[in-house]
Amino acid sequence: MLNQLILSLLLWIAVPDTTYPPEHSIDPIIVAIDSGSSSDLARYFDASISLNINGQQGDFSKSQAEIVLKDFFKKNPPLKFSLVFRSENNPSLSSYIGDYQSGKGIYKVFIKVNQQDAQIKVYSLGFVKV
Numbered sequence: 001m002l003n004q005l006i007l008s009l010l011l012w013i014a015v016p017d018t019t020y021p022p023e024h025s026i027d028p029i030i031v032a033i034d035s036g037s038s039s040d041l042a043r044y045f046d047a048s049i050s051l052n053i054n055g056q057q058g059d060f061s062k063s064q065a066e067i068v069l070k071d072f073f074k075k076n077p078p079l080k081f082s083l084v085f086r087s088e089n090n091p092s093l094s095s096y097i098g099d100y101q102s103g104k105g106i107y108k109v110f111i112k113v114n115q116q117d118a119q120i121k122v123y124s125l126g127f128v129k130v
Helices: 002-014 027-036 038-042 063-076
Strands: 047-055 056-061 078-090 093-102 105-116 119-128
Touching: 027 047, 027 056, 027 078, 027 093, 027 105, 038 063, 047 063, 047 105, 056 063
Parallel strands: 047 119
Antiparallel strands: 047 056, 078 093, 093 105, 105 119
16 A cells, blocks of 8 residues: 555656646637637737638738638637647647638638747638638
């Protein structure tokens, strides 16, 4: 019994904490997309962002991108958003793919983020109808 207790204690101490502080989490971005909130989503945009909205692509400022997404969410209100793929191998650059469902169709969502000053910033975002 004592050996099990000691072993448990050693494992607890030896296992590093792999959780990230909230600023390193993509969760607020997922929530913003799921709720269709362009303003909440724009908080995580880089100064300029590459957008692809169903084949219409361009580079936009943070405020321009927010307006484009506000229009997209207005025309395609969210029913459900779920993340289906994560690529977090590089600590400073990560990619994600999700499924966005609206009453007008299903979209694949491509999110690319980088880490800047201990915060993640979206530098590329795409919604492509499937």
